[in-house]
Amino acid sequence: MKNILRINNVSKLFPNNVRALNKISLEIEEGEIFALLGPNGAGKTTLISSVCGITRQSEGNIKVKDFDTVTEYKKARSEIGLVPQELTLETFETVWNTLVFSRGLHGKPSNPEYLHSLLDDLSLGDKKDERILSLSGGMKRRVLIAKALSHEPSVLFLDEPTAGVDVSLRKTLWNMIRSLKKSGVTVILTTHYIKEAEELADRVGIINQGEILLTEDKKVLMKRLGKRKLILSIESKKNSIPEELKELNLEFGKTNSTIIYSYDSKDRNSDIFEIMSRISNSGLKILDFETHQSSLEEIFVDLVSGRSQ
Amino acid sequence: MNIYAIKAIYIHEMSRFFRTIIGSLISPIISTTLYFIVFGSAIGSRITDIDGITYGAFIVPGLMMLNMMTSSLNNGAFGIYFPKFSGTIYEILSAPVSSFEIVIGYVGAAATKSILIGIIILATASLFVDLEIKYPVLMLLIMIMTVVSFSLFGFIIGIWSDSFERLNFIPTLVVTPLVFLGGTFYSIQMLPELWQKITLLNPVLYLVSGFRWSFFGTGDVSITTSLLAIFLFTLLCISVIILIFKTGYKLQT
Numbered sequence: 292m293k294n295i296l297r298i299n300n301v302s303k304l305f306p307n308n309v310r311a312l313n314k315i316s317l318e319i320e321e322g323e324i325f326a327l328l329g330p331n332g333a334g335k336t337t338l339i340s341s342v343c344g345i346t347r348q349s350e351g352n353i354k355v356k357d358f359d360t361v362t363e364y365k366k367a368r369s370e371i372g373l374v375p376q377e378l379t380l381e382t383f384e385t386v387w388n389t390l391v392f393s394r395g396l397h398g399k400p401s402n403p404e405y406l407h408s409l410l411d412d413l414s415l416g417d418k419k420d421e422r423i424l425s426l427s428g429g430m431k432r433r434v435l436i437a438k439a440l441s442h443e444p445s446v447l448f449l450d451e452p453t454a455g456v457d458v459s460l461r462k463t464l465w466n467m468i469r470s471l472k473k474s475g476v477t478v479i480l481t482t483h484y485i486k487e488a489e490e491l492a493d494r495v496g497i498i499n500q501g502e503i504l505l506t507e508d509k510k511v512l513m514k515r516l517g518k519r520k521l522i523l524s525i526e527s528k529k530n531s532i533p534e535e536l537k538e539l540n541l542e543f544g545k546t547n548s549t550i551i552y553s554y555d556s557k558d559r560n561s562d563i564f565e566i567m568s569r570i571s572n573s574g575l576k577i578l579d580f581e582t583h584q585s586s587l588e589e590i591f592v593d594l595v596s597g598r599s600q
Numbered sequence: 601m602n603i604y605a606i607k608a609i610y611i612h613e614m615s616r617f618f619r620t621i622i623g624s625l626i627s628p629i630i631s632t633t634l635y636f637i638v639f640g641s642a643i644g645s646r647i648t649d650i651d652g653i654t655y656g657a658f659i660v661p662g663l664m665m666l667n668m669m670t671s672s673l674n675n676g677a678f679g680i681y682f683p684k685f686s687g688t689i690y691e692i693l694s695a696p697v698s699s700f701e702i703v704i705g706y707v708g709a710a711a712t713k714s715i716l717i718g719i720i721i722l723a724t725a726s727l728f729v730d731l732e733i734k735y736p737v738l739m740l741l742i743m744i745m746t747v748v749s750f751s752l753f754g755f756i757i758g759i760w761s762d763s764f765e766r767l768n769f770i771p772t773l774v775v776t777p778l779v780f781l782g783g784t785f786y787s788i789q790m791l792p793e794l795w796q797k798i799t800l801l802n803p804v805l806y807l808v809s810g811f812r813w814s815f816f817g818t819g820d821v822s823i824t825t826s827l828l829a830i831f832l833f834t835l836l837c838i839s840v841i842i843l844i845f846k847t848g849y850k851l852q853t
Contacts, residue, residue: 343694365602365696373694379687383619388612395608396695438691 295321295370295446295477296342301351303337303501311337313501314351319446324468324478326488326509329498335481336376338498339448343373355446369397372439376450378431382424386415386434389423390441397442406441413437413467429460436467440476447471449480453487465490520583521552521563526576533573539566550575605697609705610712613679617713628667628717632724635663639785650787651818656729661812662784663725665746668718669779669804672747673771675710676754681761699845703755710751711744718743731815738823739814745830746807752837759844778804783812788820803829 296319303312312334319325329335340346342353344364353360358367381389390406410416413433418426423434432452439447449468453461468478468491482488488495489509496506525548532541532550542551552566563582571577617624639659647655683689692702725731733739754771761767782804788796799805800821810826813819819826 343690345690345693365698368694368696371694373690375687375690377687379690381682381686381688383616384612388615392608392612393691395604395611396691396697398602398604398696400604 293321294318295356296479297354298338298342299352299354301338301341301348301353303334303341303346304349311501312341312348315498315501315503316351317496317503317506319477319479320494321445321477322472322475323493324472324480324491325494325496326492327479327481327496327498328483328485328488329481331483333498334501335498336450337501339373339450339479339481343371343448344368365398369442370445372442372444372447374435374439374447374449374452376454378428378435380423380431380434383422385420385422386410386426386437387419389434390437393438394441397444399442405443406437409437409440412470414463429456432456432460432464436464440471444476446477446479449478451482452480453482453484461487519554521554521566522581522583523550523552523567523570523575523577524548524579525550526578533575536570536573539569541570602697602701605695606701606705606708609692609697609702610709613675613706613709614712617675617709617716624713624717625720628720629724631667632663632721633728635659636725636728650790651816653816653818654729657731657816658787658812659785660722660725660729660731661815662808664718664721664743665804665808665811666779666784667721668714668743668747669750669775669807670771671714671717672710672750673754673757673775675713676707676751677758677761677767677771678754679706679710680755680758681767684758684762685764699841702845703752703841707748707751707755710754711747714747714751715743718747733815734817735814739811742807742811742814742826742830745827745834746811749830749834749837752834752841756837756840756844775804778802779808783808783820803833806830807833 296317298315298317301312301315302310304310315334315338317338327335327338337346341348342355342360344360353367355367355370358364358370360367384392387406387410390410391401394401394406407416407419410419413436415430415433415437418430423431426434436449436452452468453464456464465487468480471478478491480487480491492509494506495509497504522544527548530547532543539552542553543549544551550570552563554563554566567577567580636656639655643655649655650658683692722731757767757770761769781799782802783799784804788799788805791799806821806826806829809819809821810823810830813823813826
């Protein structure tokens with residue numbers, strides 16, 4: 292797959308000597324959904340802003356569809372749509388006018404049919420002539436997305452797209468993002484809501500303190516860094532783990548009537564049936580068992596806190 | 601050239617003017633009428649003709665300049681300040697649009713609004729006094745140059761401002777006094793000699809005088825000096841704007 296975005300050795304040093312980005316290199320494939328995860332102040336928005344031209348990088352270069360964002364900024368920016376984190380809209384404008392403005396700003400001739408279908412896709416068709424100040428927060432979020440798509444970009448940046456959005460709208464937005472991917476749009480989203488990345492992303496990048504810690508296919512990442520747990524319910528509460536099971540590093544659960552065995556699914560020595568057999572042979576009667584795969588959130592927390600390599 | 605972007609910015613800015621069309625049009629009509637009642641009739645009737653021009657007619661170019669300068673300054677400043685204030689500036693900065701195109705869109709709209717206001721004042725004034733414009737083409741040229749230069753100046757103020765207080769600081773505390781003291785309602789020949797010399801340091805004098813010259817063929821300074829002053833002021837504003845976009849001052853981080 293061809294790379295649609297190439298970020299090469301980009302750093303951003305603010306005048307107060309804060310290094311927001313530190314030699315970041317990143318490549319995004321055409322047509323993928325890429326989730327950029329990171330804690331507050333990690334550099335997510337600065338990175339997006341550098342690509343879009345809102346922030347000037349101190350060093351390095353960025354190419355969108357082979358167009359340099361500094362020397363060929365017009366061509367590069369024509370390919371980009373940006374949905375900012377904040378609900379920044381001119382409240383006295385109508386939905387339609389703000390869309391027409393955005394399309395024109397990106398150098399595209401008027402196309403009412405496309406804009407109408409865009410509004411319909413975002414369930415805003417009946418709000419076309421409403422002033423933005425009369426819309427709910429969720430509708431404003433959709434207006435921002437419509438504005439970002441008004442010039443038919445090939446790369447869409449979504450900065451925290453579902454922040455402050457209710458569950459129902461969140462699912463609607465997720466479906467919309469999936470359909471955008473199907474239509475060939477490359478989506479790059481930043482999110483705090485890791486479930487979102489888990490649901491949507493093809494690849495995940497983790498950024499912290501201005502550095503990319505890793506980029507990985509989401510499934511591979513979860514398999515590689517994910518831990519599994521075998522949780523066993525035992526018949527009676529115990530105060531200690533039997534001596535012959537010490538080498539398994541078992542832990543008690545919240546109550547002493549459950550014990551937990553953590554293992555790596557790739558580890559050939561971690562045959563859970565053999566483990567259960569050993570536990571049973573030690574005199575503990577197993578009533579029930581379940582397994583648990585660590586979520587992307589747990590992996591993220593481990594990575595950011597430096598617990599995973 | 602991204603013509604669509606220029607058009608989008610221009611229409612967007614003009615729509616703000618038309619959203620408040622009643623206030624935009626009625627306000628200059630009322631203020632002009634009041635000026636004519638106070639200065640034209642009440643006080644003006646006691647002032648002798650200046651260079652053979654009745655006082656009522658004499659103040660028309662000054663009155664137009666006063667309103668057009670204030671309007672260009674305010675519209676030029678507010679046009680770019682408001683997106684900064686509301687956060688929507690991100691869209692301008694991330695669009696495939698050059699600084700030149702941005703300036704044409706915003707300054708073009710601010711200048712258009714000010715010319716409309718100038719025309720309204722001229723029309724209202726003509727109801728009160730007999731007016732004959734001696735050099736209409738020159739009048740139009742000075743009008744355009746003035747509104748463009750003051751819209752550019754306003755644009756600079758809008759970028760420089762990071763609060764509404766700052767936005768009003770220069771127009772209220774610097775420009776308004778300069779406009780009132782720049783021969784808007786009087787000829788500097790009516791002042792004592794020392795004040796005449798001091799007034800020559802006021803750049804607005806050259807604009808008002810040049811504009812008055814296009815109406816009556818007479819002014820406080822020569823028309824060449826006036827045109828040169830407007831040209832230099834426009835050039836200065838353009839240079840500052842080029843510098844702003846080159847460095848990203850108060851726009852990009």
